[in-house]
Amino acid sequence: MTDSLQTADAPVFERIAPERDLMSKFDGLIAERQALLDSGVRDPFAIVMEQVLSPTEAVIQGKKTILLGTYNYMGMTFDPDVIAAGKDALDTFGSGTNGSRMLNGTFRDHMEVEQALREFYGTSGAIVFSTGYMANLGMISTLAGRGEYIILDADSHASIYDGCSMGAAEIVRFRHNSVEDLDKRLGRLPPEPGKLVVLEGVYSMMGDIAPLKEMVAVAKKHGAMVLVDEAHSMGFFGANGRGVYEDQGLEGEVDFVVGTFSKSVGTVGGFCVSNHPKFEAIRLACRPYIFTASLPPSVVATAATSIRKLRHAHNKRQHLWENARRVHDGLTQLGFTLGTDTPQSAIIAVILPTQEQAVGMWQALLEHGLYVNMARPPATPAGMYLLRCSLCAEHTGEQVERIVDMFAQAGRQMSVIP
Amino acid sequence: MSDRQEIEKTVRRLIEPFNKKGVALTDSTTFAGDLEWDSLTVMDFVAAVEDEFDIIITMNMQAEIETVGQLVDAVGRLKG
Secondary structure (H helix, E strand, O other): OOOOOOOOOOOOOOOHHHHHHHHHHHHHHHHHHHHHHHHOOOOOOOOEEEEEEEEEEEOOOOOEEEOOOOOOOOOOEEEEEEHHHHHHHHHHHHHOOOOOOOOOOHHHHHHHHHHHHHHHHHOEEEEEEEOOOHHHHHHHHOOOOOOOOOEOOOOHHHHHHHHHHHOOOOOEEEEOOOOHHHHHHHHHHOOOOEEEEEEEEEEEEOOOOHHHHHHHHHHHHOOOOEEEEOOOOOOOOOOOOOOOHHHHOOOOOEEEEEEEEEOOOOOOOOEEEEEOHHHHHHHHHHHHHHOOOOOOOHHHHHHHHHHHHHHHHHHHHHHHHHHHHHHHHHHOOOOOOOOOOOOOOEEEEEOOHHHHHHHHHHHHHHHOOEEEEEEEEOOOHOOOOOEEEOOOOOOOHHHHHHHHHHHHHHHOOOOOOO | OOOHHHHHHHHHHHHHHOOOOOOOOOOOOEEOOOEEEEHHHHHHHHHHHHHHHHHOOOOOHOOOOEEEHHHHHHHHHHHO
């Protein structure tokens, strides 16, 4: 999509009749993007970071920019121990595995990172996937089979929906975070078939948390198993940083916990942990685990080191929560409409009424030197336009002040706040 | 009134709050095409139908239902 990626010597594309051109179905999307660019704004979905200076700063189009939209919650990406582990693995095991976990793709550090996960979560089992998306895709499509049921929150992440589409189970949705609605729907299903209730600890668009305690109780009442995606909570919810389920006292109540290495852990990869005695069987049946190459040795080595450090990162945890509270308070006082009344997680969503205002505000912030995520339907619930901020434990007090200042200036510039 | 007519009447009543353009409803009216509903509207509407009839219309079934008439038939089967 980026113009600079087109090369001068590319062959001329031989045209096919529009009605048989499979690419014609994207004409609407192409036109919408063009209309947005014609209005004079930068493309919010084509940002390039030319240099990354730290977990909280990068150079974008030659300008030093504070990063407030990276999910790098615990700021582990530049941790010296993490980097050393990665370099060592590169030197010792090479750049890649060239194969599936099931065949030639399991090296020492794949075992090591699974052990680090078992220790971090206090579980008997841990399975690592190549991305968080594939962890959800694999677990959900494999756990629930034909004639069984998956019951999911309407605001679930795309990876959960895609796991449902890939599998053969019957899919039932309930209204976002509604315990009553979940109870009602479970009550209407036949009692005999197996059921999997899929929940998320933190919902990443609005940054709200789930009433897991009540939902898990309802699921158990109806004899359903529970999978919770804790992608956006690892490291800073609960006494051991295991997630919202730990924070709400649900140790031993959740059957499967899915997580990712791409957020708090600071690299890439996904996983599921469980105490189920037959958990290892997933490795034999799960297609997104079997039919893809495993993570490179340097990635699993950095992940293992990062996870072990996260267990004891109490100061970082505290600082992250302070940062989230300060930005939430600051933006509330300025008069912005936020996704949650209180700072529930490290994600703070600023709600804007129109795409024009959202993109305008996003660009104004970028010009001041602040990067946030822009999110739009269909990724957002209820057709909202969001500027999504995610805090990092490494944001300094001074950066937090500048963040609120830049929101004040951009908000007034775009007449979003008085 | 037959069972089907009864269901149809109720379904039409449930469609009204979401029928922003005041489209005239027949058995062959489509949700995506004629009523121009997006996925969020469909979600709210399906929940309303499920609660009204105390049934579950799974997403797998929803994928097969395109018209008002098909929905009325599906509700009839599910109420069994």
